[in-house]
Amino acid sequence: MERQLYAMHNQVRFVTDQPIDEAEWEELVRFFHYVDRQWSRFDEQSEVSRLNRLQIGDTLSVSLPLARLLARATRYFEQTERYFSPFLLAQQQANGYRQSFPFTQAVAYEEVAPPEIAPFIIEGCDVTRVGGGFIDLGGIGKGAAAMIAAQRLRKSWNRGLIEAGGDVIVWSDEEPWNITITHPETEQRVADVQLRQGAVATSNRVYRSWKTDGQTHHHLLDGRTGRPPKSPILQVTASAPQLCEAEVMTKLAFQMTETERQEKLFRWFPKGRLLILDTAGEWRSEQKGVSETWT
Template sequence: MERQLYSMHNTIRFVTENQIPEEEWQEIERFFSYVDREWSRFAEASEVNRLNRLRIGETLSISLPLARLLKRSIRYFEQTEHYFSPFLLEQQQANGYRDSFPFHYATESERVGPPEITPFILEGLEVTRVGGGAIDLGGIGKGAAAMMVAQRLRKERRRGLIEAGGDVVVWSDETPWKIGVTHPHTDEEIAEISLRQGAIATSNRIYRSWHVGERMNHHLLDGKTGRPIETPLIQVTASAPQLYEAEVMTKLAFQMTEQERQEKLFKWFPNGRLLLLDASGEILSEKKGECALWTG
C-alpha cells in the first residue's frame, strides 16, 4: 500500500505491506507538520530560528525530536573534524542562498568564517549558546524525519519504504528493495541498488544552484571554508545502515579525495558505500578498501 504527503518541499512516499490505519496516518501527518513548522530556517517562529537568535549564554527549551536531532548533528560535526557542519546558515546566506527554492539568481554578501566549535551545548532539552554560528538542518533534517517515522512503522510491519526527495529508508525480512539512481541532468536511471535493510541518500550540486554574476554557486558547502565545494563530482549516492549516516557521507564525499575517503570517511562509516558521478559521466563505486568503475 502507498500513501503520500508533502513536507520539507518534497513529496514523501510511504510504501508498506499493509495499509496504515487512518489514526496512525494522522499522527504521521501531524509529525511532518511539526517538522515543517519547527525545523525550517524559512519559518520565522520556528524552533530552529529561535535557537539561532540566542545570544551567548542564553538557554532555550526545545522539543524532544529536535533535541535528538541536534545531539546527533553535534556528534557528526565533532566526529568528522568539521567536514560535516550543520552550522553554516550564515555562510549559505552569504553565498546567496537566502530564499527557499526555486530561484536562479542571487547576490553574495560579506563572508564570515565557519564556526570552529559547536555553537550550542545540549543538556536534556535545554540548549545554551556558547559560540557563534547558526544551524541549518537541511538534508539531515529530512533524513531524520524519515528515520523517526520508519522506526515507528517497522515495529509492526515486516516490509516498508519511505522516500523523501532522494532519501530512502527501507526494511524487509525477505525480498530486497530495488532503488533506482537517476542522472541529475536527464532524470534517466544510471544505477540500481539492491537493499534489504538500510538507507540511501543522494546529493548533487545541480538542483540547488544559482547564478552570482557569471559564476554558479550551489548549496553544498565546504565545512572548513563555508564556500561552495569545488569538485569534479556532480552527484554522490551513499548507502548506510541509517539515513543520518548516508546523508553525512554524501557531504563528506564531495569534499574529499579518494585517498581521504579511504583514510577518513570509511573509518568513520565502515559499513557505508558510495556511488560517485563526475562531470564526464563516469560512475565510481567505493567502499572500505575498494574503488572501481560501477558495472551494476
C-alpha cells in the first residue's frame, strides 16, 4: 500500500505491505505540516527564521524535534571539520539561491565568509546565539523528518519505505527493499541497492541548479569556504545506517578527493558506501579501504 503527501518542496512517499491506519496517516500529515511551518528558511514566521533573527546573547525556546535536529547538525559540523555546515544561509543567498525551487535564473551577490564555529548553543529546547551564521537545514532537515516518521511507523509496520525527494529510508523483517539509482541527466537506471535496514541519499549538480550571468550555479556548497566546490563529480549516492549520515556523506564527497574520502569521510562514517558519477561519465564505488571503477 502507498500513500503520498507534499512537504519540504518534495513529494514524500510511504510504502508498506500492510494497510495504513487512517489515524496514523493523519498524525503523519500533521507532523510534516509542522516541519513545513517550522523548519523552513523561506517562511518568515518559522522557528528557523526566528532563530536566524536572534542577536548574539539572545535565546529562543523551540520545539523538541527542531532542537534535536540542530544538535545533530551541529555535531556533524564539528565532527566533519566544517566540510558539512547547516549554517550557510547567507552563502546560499549570495550564490543566488534565495527562493524555493523551481527557478532557472538568479542574481548572485558579494560572497560572505562562512562561520568557523557553531553560531548556536543548544541546551534542551533553548537555543542561544553565540556567533555569526544563519541556519539552512536543507537536505539534513528532509532526512531528519523522514527518520522521525520511520521511528514512529516501525512500531506498527514490519516492512516500510519512506522516500522524500530521492532520499530513502527502509526497514524490513522479511524481504529486502530494492532501491533504484538513476542517471541525473538521462534518468536511466544504472544500479540497484538492496537493503533491509538503512538509508540511501543522492545529491547531484543537475536538479537544483540555475543560471547567473550565464554561469551555472548549484546548491552544493563547501562548508569551509561557502562557495560551490570545484569538483569533477556530477552525482553522489550514499548508503548508511541513518539517512542523516547518508545526506552528510553526499555533501562531503563533492568537496573531497578520492584520497581525502578514504582518510576522512570513511573515518567519520565507516559503515557508509558511495556510488559516484563524474563529469567524464565514469562511475566509482567507494567504501572504507576500497575504491574501484564500477560497471
